[in-house]
Amino acid sequence: MLQEIILAGFGGQGVLFAGKVLSYCGLIDNKYVSWLPSYGPEMRGGTANCSVVISDEPVGSPLVVEPNLLVVLNGPSYDKFIDTVVPGGKVFIDTTLVDQKVTRSDIEAYYIPATQLEYDNNLAKGANIILLGKIFKETGLFSDETIKKAFEKCVPPSKPQLLENNMKAIEIGKNN
DSSP states (O other), X not given: OEEEEEEEEEBTSSHHHHHHHHHHHHHHTTOEEEEEEEEOTTOBTSEEEEEEEEESXXXXXXXXXXXXXXXXXXXXXXXXXXXXXXXXXEEEEETTTOOOOOOOSSSXXXXXXXXXXXXXXXXXXXXXXXXXXXXXXXXXXXXXXXHHHHHHHHSOTTOHHHHHXXXXXXXXXXXX
């Protein structure tokens, strides 16, 4: 297995956290993993993206240049990364904030109104995790047990409600 993933959006949308969850899923399943965050100096409101590599073999470079999975949470991220996706790749798009439609015929596109679903379900900052749920459904990358264990590693024990909210967001993503 080799998954090269880019998650991209504005700072504050949880792009780096979503990448961290993906990375922990890989670690829990005994894969080789790299997680490389990248963000502008403004952080919240600025640009943010994250490269994640999950592999059966040691990872040669943590930088993802040609992802086979792309998650975009805003229009500028779509514009920047859509042409980098390898043929046969998958793109997951938050349609609440991204108006563009994929015109390439060599990749699969999934359109999810993640930010709207976040608001509708009272899941503050949950759009990123809703999109992860869709990835998990469409790729079968990780089991529900692995996903839950990853969230248990990433969510502080002092905030158990966040674990519950994140698992709810995963289910919403899987069902949309």
